[in-house]
Amino acid sequence: MPNIRLDKFISERTEYSRSQIKQLAAAGKIKVGDKIIKKADVKIDPETDTVEVCGQLVRSEKHRYILLNKPDGYVCSTEENDGPTVLGLVPPEMRTKGLFPAGRLDKDSLGALLITDDGELAHRMLSPRSHIPKIYIVKLDRPFENKYIDLFKNNIVLSDGETCLPAKLKPLEISEKLAFIEICEGKYHQVKRMFAAVGNHVEKLMRVSLGGLVLPEKLAFGECMELLHKDVENLFKFRDFESFCSEFSPVFSANLIK
Numbered sequence: 001m002p003n004i005r006l007d008k009f010i011s012e013r014t015e016y017s018r019s020q021i022k023q024l025a026a027a028g029k030i031k032v033g034d035k036i037i038k039k040a041d042v043k044i045d046p047e048t049d050t051v052e053v054c055g056q057l058v059r060s061e062k063h064r065y066i067l068l069n070k071p072d073g074y075v076c077s078t079e080e081n082d083g084p085t086v087l088g089l090v091p092p093e094m095r096t097k098g099l100f101p102a103g104r105l106d107k108d109s110l111g112a113l114l115i116t117d118d119g120e121l122a123h124r125m126l127s128p129r130s131h132i133p134k135i136y137i138v139k140l141d142r143p144f145e146n147k148y149i150d151l152f153k154n155n156i157v158l159s160d161g162e163t164c165l166p167a168k169l170k171p172l173e174i175s176e177k178l179a180f181i182e183i184c185e186g187k188y189h190q191v192k193r194m195f196a197a198v199g200n201h202v203e204k205l206m207r208v209s210l211g212g213l214v215l216p217e218k219l220a221f222g223e224c225m226e227l228l229h230k231d232v233e234n235l236f237k238f239r240d241f242e243s244f245c246s247e248f249s250p251v252f253s254a255n256l257i258k
C-alpha cells in the first residue's frame with residue numbers, strides 16, 4: 001500500500017477533522033511508533049506504522065465494521081426523526097465519521113445489524129441481486145402450522161400483490177410459536193407481511209444471521225462488537241439453513257425472544 005499523509009490516515013479512521021489533527025499534532029498528542037510527530041502532513045506507511053492520538057491506538061483498517069445486537073425501540077437511520085437511532089448505541093471508541101446502518105430492521109425488530117462506513121461493501125450487500133440469506137427467529141401470535149412450510153417455499157403473495165422469493169421455515173421444538181425463517185430479499189416489513197399472508201401475526205422478530213455472519217451468543221442486546229474486513233466477507237459465504245438451525249443453541253434461541 002502506498003504511503004499516505006498522517007492527517008488523512010487519522011481523519012479516515014477517527015472522528016477528528018483535519019484541523020483538529022493539526023492542532024493535536026502541534027500540541028504533541030500524536031505519535032508514530034514511539035516518536036512524537038508535530039506536523040500532521042508527514043507521510044506514513046498505513047500497513048506498518050502504528051499511530052496513537054492522545055494515547056489511543058488508531059486501527060490500521062480503513063473501514064469500520066460493527067455488529068450490533070439491535071434492541072427494541074431504535075430506528076435504523078442516521079436521522080433521529082422517529083426516535084433514537086442505532087448509531088447512538090455505538091460506543092465512543094468505535095465511532096468514526098460516516099457510519100450508517102447497512103440494511104434495515106424495523107424499530108421493534110431485534111438482532112444482527114451491521115453498521116459501517118464502507119459504502120462499497122454496503123452496496124454489494126444490499127444490491128437486490130446479492131440475495132444474501134437472512135435468518136430470523138419469529139415469535140408468532142398463534143401456533144406455527146406445518147402447511148406454512150410449503151406455502152413459503154412456493155412464493156408467498158403479499159397483500160399488495162407483490163410476490164416473494166421462496167423462503168425456508170423450520171419450527172423450533174421448544175415452543176409451538178417459535179420458528180426460524182430464511183429469506184433472501186429485503187422487502188418492506190417482509191417477514192411480518194409474509195406471516196400476515198398466511199393468517200398469522202409476528203409478535204417478535206429477531207435476526208440471527210446475515211449470510212455467513214452469525215449473531216454471537218455473548219453479544220447482549222444493545223452491545224456492539226467490532227469485526228475485521230475478513231470477517232465481514234463471511235456475509236457473502238452462505239450457510240446451509242438446515243444445519244444452521246440444528247446448530248443454533250435452542251436455549252439461546254428461547255431466551256432471545258421471551
Ligand code: URA
Pocket residue numbers: 104105106107109188189190191192193205
Ligand atoms: N422483516 C420484517 O418484517 N421486519 C424486519 O425488521 C425485518 C424483516
